[in-house]
Amino acid sequence: MGVNVTMNCVHPGIVRTRLAREYLLFFLASKLLKTIPEAAAMTCYVATHPRLFNVSGKYFADCSETSTSKLGSNSTEAARL
Template structure:
């Protein structure tokens, strides 16, 4: 569920909207921008992504909430990397980048509320961002003229930042893309995908 909510649904939404975005950008001359929201926690995941997805799909006993969240955020990073390459190869006037908005206390921790959770957030309170502060990097990447034609990058605190080693792996990005296409195929059969016939990894 975490992987589907945080990543796969966004992959499908992007796929469904991409042709319209590319056409609009071409007709108006105004570049399209896609911003994926990731997290620095993407660096917490290690191992074989596809294998782990299969494991947690088959058995609840293999599921770990923190690892699953890290995987979903890593998937956002890899999706950004792969999509940027594909858009570049078809000369689309659309860019894609991803951001780490920062640490904000939200209701995502509601199921773990209690003394320990409250204590952790109290001790980390100086590091937490307000909602406007957390939104700043997303707004910057989505709108700033300085980032015109910048694509496939990861940003934090309104600056380009490093991803994990796995997050910068082009082969892993391609594998995730291929697996994602299979997982969403029945939901996107009637939609034209301008990137579907293109595979730059085999050129």
């Protein structure tokens, strides 16, 4: 069909949102969390950066390719799901 499609997984990190604003621990740790624009930038980077043209089937965190956990790369568990 002449369409180039790639699929990647992006983990934006722990994002500071208003969903858990009542929790004191969340408030104390919120300075260490990513803002919503920072998390969105990660997704935009993987979707649009020329260096990642034709890169597919990868896992990204903090704007770089990384490995999944052992459970995330377990083919037996993937088949079970």
